[in-house]
Amino acid sequence: MNRRDFLRTAGGAALTGSLLAGMNLPATASATKPKTSPQPFRKGAWAPRALIHRAPDSLRQRMAELAEAGISLLAPCIPVPYSPWNDPDYYTGGTGVIEGYPDWNPFQGMIEIAHEFGTEIHLMTSCFNIGREAPIFQDHPEMVAQFPSAGDWSWAARKQGNYACGMQLRAQKYVFDRLRTLVERYHPDGIHLDYIRTGTQCVCDYCVEQMARQGLDIRAIQRRYDDQRDLWLHTGTQHMLRKYGVLKPVSWGVQEPVPDDEELGRWIDWRIDRLTGFIAQMYNYTHKYGMELSCAVKFFWPAQVPTGAQDWVRWGREGIFDQMCQMDYDRRPDELRTVIRESQELLAGGTSQYWPGVARGRGATGEQKRWCQSPQELAERVQICKDAGTDGVMLFHSGLLDDDDLAAIKDF
Numbered sequence: 457m458n459r460r461d462f463l464r465t466a467g468g469a470a471l472t473g474s475l476l477a478g479m480n481l482p483a484t485a486s487a488t489k490p491k492t493s494p495q496p497f498r499k500g501a502w503a504p505r506a507l508i509h510r511a512p513d514s515l516r517q518r519m520a521e522l523a524e525a526g527i528s529l530l531a532p533c534i535p536v537p538y539s540p541w542n543d544p545d546y547y548t549g550g551t552g553v554i555e556g557y558p559d560w561n562p563f564q565g566m567i568e569i570a571h572e573f574g575t576e577i578h579l580m581t582s583c584f585n586i587g588r589e590a591p592i593f594q595d596h597p598e599m600v601a602q603f604p605s606a607g608d609w610s611w612a613a614r615k616q617g618n619y620a621c622g623m624q625l626r627a628q629k630y631v632f633d634r635l636r637t638l639v640e641r642y643h644p645d646g647i648h649l650d651y652i653r654t655g656t657q658c659v660c661d662y663c664v665e666q667m668a669r670q671g672l673d674i675r676a677i678q679r680r681y682d683d684q685r686d687l688w689l690h691t692g693t694q695h696m697l698r699k700y701g702v703l704k705p706v707s708w709g710v711q712e713p714v715p716d717d718e719e720l721g722r723w724i725d726w727r728i729d730r731l732t733g734f735i736a737q738m739y740n741y742t743h744k745y746g747m748e749l750s751c752a753v754k755f756f757w758p759a760q761v762p763t764g765a766q767d768w769v770r771w772g773r774e775g776i777f778d779q780m781c782q783m784d785y786d787r788r789p790d791e792l793r794t795v796i797r798e799s800q801e802l803l804a805g806g807t808s809q810y811w812p813g814v815a816r817g818r819g820a821t822g823e824q825k826r827w828c829q830s831p832q833e834l835a836e837r838v839q840i841c842k843d844a845g846t847d848g849v850m851l852f853h854s855g856l857l858d859d860d861d862l863a864a865i866k867d868f
């Protein structure tokens with residue numbers, strides 16, 4: 457299973473390398489001291505849907521193996537609702553999906569077995585990537601996010617139709633209600649917002665109207681960048697650094713400044729605010745019932761913010777996630793140390809826990825060849841995270857960890 461199959465949430469800015477490089481980080485003396493976690497270092501793992509589909513005895517054996525290795529948090533990938541390969545009833549009814557076990561409720565059973573071993577379960581969902589088969593799109597076609605597709609943005613057409621517009625309150629309520637159903641029916645230990653973002657910027661009628669009320673023509677803004685995606689990312693990145701420079705978590709300064717685009721900045725800020733509002737609502741709801749909220753985020757900040765509105769620095773500093781798990785899969789040891797140090801500096805003073813994400817690769821080709829290729833490499837990455845004082849490490853993913861891997865990380 458490759459990462460795309462696992463996540464079912466493809467997309468986002470196809471950028472590599474630390475975008476913090478060359479941007480004068482760290483910035484302030486007060487922000488350079490890494491947070492020292494008062495809690496013991498923990499280990500968690502994202503988990504494929506296959507874990508949920510295991511028969512009870514097999515599931516119990518696997519949970520025992522993972523717990524023996526010290527993995528105390530699992531974020532299993534739940535199906536995207538209403539996708540063609542999923543029975544909608546699975547999401548809320550949960551019966552009859554495992555051959556030979558017609559009365560087995562996969563979610564409930566998984567949570568109960570996990571608790572036998574002291575393992576917490578955060579059900580992982582891909583939020584606004586609800587799938588083009590979602591009936592809500594038949595009833596409310598205006599909820600479909602409209603991604604730009606001209607010029608440099610043709611890649612976004614691949615995602616067109618799968619995402620609800622995360623800016624629309626109706627879409628937020630739809631996603632929130634589905635998550636609330638999970639919370640109330642299964643009472644997991646938490647909800648995990650997978651790679652939380654908006655896909656890319658949306659120019660649907662709703663977004664156009666909302667921005668017009670503020671005097672902005674976002675379709676005109678978009679047209680300015682139709683053939684200049686790099687300039688969009690660069691301008692948006694500088695907007696974020698300028699904004700955070702005022703707040704002091706970064707020092708403002710770039711090597712190749714571009715003219716400020718005040719209109720683009722206001723559009724980006726509005727999108728961040730809307731997405732943050734949704735997350736804060738989910739955070740308050742889960743905490744109201746004694747649960748946690750965690751998420752997966754990309755490591756490069758702020759370059760992904762102009763597209764996906766994924767401002768994890770704000771979320772971490774404001775503490776609206778319990779665990780922020782950063783997808784550092786391709787990092788070599790020195791790069792991982794750098795990313796961790798930069799992230800700790802950016803998050804200093806915040807209350808969200810910071811868990812770097814480390815991937816176990818299995819294969820000589822494709823993206824997995826850039827992930828850890830041995831138990832020793834995996835252990836080295838975990839050691840780096842622990843030595844850096846992070847709150848934990850999140851492994852990608854439980855299905856890729858064999859006995860030797862589990863033995864290698866057991867003592868951390």
Ligand SMILES: [Zn+2]
Pocket residue numbers: 601602621622623624658659660661662663
């Ligand atoms: Zn929209």
